[in-house]
Amino acid sequence: MGFDGRALLRGELSIVMKIMDAKQQAAIDILMKLRTAGFEAYFVGGCVRDLVMGREAKDYDVVTDARPDRVLELFPEGLGVGAQFGVVIVPRDEGPVEVATYRSDGRYADGRHPAEVRYAATAEEDVRRRDFTLNGLLYDPSTGNVIDYIGGQEDIRARRIRAIGDPVERFEEDHLRMLRAVRFAARFGFALDDALLSAIRNLSSLTDDVSRERVRDEILKILTEGAARRGFELLEKTGLLARMLPEVKAMQGVEQPPQFHPEGDVWTHTLMMLEGLDRPTETLALGVLLHDVGKPPTFSVRERIRFDRHVEVGARMAGEICSRLRLPSRVTEHVVALVQNHLRFKDLPQMKRSTQLRFLRMEGFEEHLELHRLDCLASHGNLANYELARQLLHETPEEKLKPPRLLGGDDLIALGYIPGPQFKEILHAIEDAQLEGAINNRQDALHLLQEKFS
Secondary structure, eight states: OEEOHHHHHHTOOBEEOOSOOHHHHHHHHHHHHHHHTTOOEEEETHHHHHHHTTOOOSOOEEEESSOHHHHHHHOTTOEEEEGGGTEEEEOOTTOOEEEEEOEEEOOBSSSSSBSOEEEOSSHHHHHTTSSBGGGOOEEETTTTEEEOSSOHHHHHHTTEEOBSSOHHHHHHHOTTHHHHHHHHHHHHTOEEOHHHHHHHHHHGGGGGGSOHHHHHHHHHHHHHSSOHHHHHHHHHHHTHHHHHOHHHHTTTTOOOOTTTOTTOSHHHHHHHHHHTOSSOOHHHHHHHHHTTTTHHHHEEEESEEEETTHHHHHHHHHHHHHHHTTOOHHHHHHHHHHHHHTTGGGGGGGSOHHHHHHHHTSTTHHHHHHHHHHHHHTTTOOOHHHHHHHHHHHHSOHHHHSOOOSOOHHHHHHTTOOOSTHHHHHHHHHHHHHHHTSOOSHHHHHHHHHHHHO
16 A cells, blocks of 8 residues: 655645555455446545555445445345445455445434434535544545545644544534544544544543443553553543543552652553553553552551552452453453462562462463563563563473373372362472472372372
C-alpha cells in the first residue's frame, strides 16, 4: 500500500495501490461486481482511514446503494447477519467482507442500536450518520480517489479525533463511542477535539449502561494496541476511568516508600509500566494494570509507608474486576496468579533450589518474568533478581525443571500406606529431594521414604 503524502497535505489525496494482497483483491472483486450490476459501491471506514494514513488495512468494508436482498442475489453465499441494519457478510477464503447498504439511522432507543433504520439515497447521507471523521472517508478503487464529505483528511492531518456532526448526539446514539474515541486517540497519537472531549466529560455516566462485554473489549484493545499509557491517561482525563475502573482511579495520590519507588505514587508507577508494554498479551497487560490494585485499600503509615497484605487483597480485587468485565475463567485465573506472585521475585536468591525450580516452572512464567522486569524498571531499577531468574532458566534443562515422578500415590498404596493427607507431604518431600539433586532414581526415593516416613 502507498499514498501520496504531498497530496494529503494539499487535501487532494489519491491513493495508488502498489501492492495488491489477496484480501484486498477479494474485496475489490466484490465491489466491482456490485458496480457491474449497476450499483454504487465504495470502500468505507477503517480500511480507508488506514490507507490514507499509510497503514496496512486489516479488513475491507464496502458500502453500496444496493439493498440487502439485491446483495444476497448477487452473492448467494452471503450471510444476512445484520440484514435488519442493512449489512450482509460475504465470506471469502481470504476473509469475510462486510457489505452495508447506505442508511440513515433513526433515533436510538437503547444507547447502542437504532430503533429504526432508513435506507439512504446517497453515500453522503450514510457517511453523516457515522461516528468520527477519520472513519467517515470513502475510497473509489477504480480511480484511486478518496471521497471526503466531512473533513476527515483535514482532521487526520491535524492529528485530531472529531465527531461527525454534534458529538453529544453521536454519543447519545451509542454510548460506547466515548471509549472508542479514547482508543483511536491513543492508538494513533491523536488529540481529542475540544467539543468531543467536553461531551465525553459531560456524558461519561452514560457508559454505566453499556454492556460489560463491550466495555471489556475496548479496554483490552486500549491495553494491547501499543499505546496503553496514553490510553489510560485519556481515560482519566475524560472521566471514563472512574466509571469503568474506579479501583485503578484510586491509585492516584497513593504515596509509596521513596527508597523503593522514587518515581512517585502508585498511579505514576502503573503508568510507567503500561508505557513499557509493546503489543502484549491480554493477560500480561491486565497483570501490569492490576498488580498493585491492592495498595490503595491497604495504605497505612507506621514508622514508614506500609501496604500490609496488599498482594492478597490485590489478587482478590483483580479477580473481582476480571469477573465484572466478563473475562473467561482461564484469563482471570492467570491475571490473579500474576498479581499473587509479583513480589515473589524478591525472595528468589534465598529460596531453596527446589522452591526456585517450582517457581520457574509456573504456567506462563514468561509473563511473570516480564511483569517483574517492568515493575523494576518503573521503580528502583534493580534487575538482579530478573537476571538470576533468566540465568536459572537458561542453565536448567527441561528434565531437571520438570523431572519424571519417581513415586506416585499408587506406589504408596502398594507399599501399604493408607491414603490421606500425608500422601501430599510424602510426595512433596520426594520431589523436593529430587529437585535438590539429593535423589535421582526410584531406589533412592524408596530409601528416602523408609527413612522419613516408615
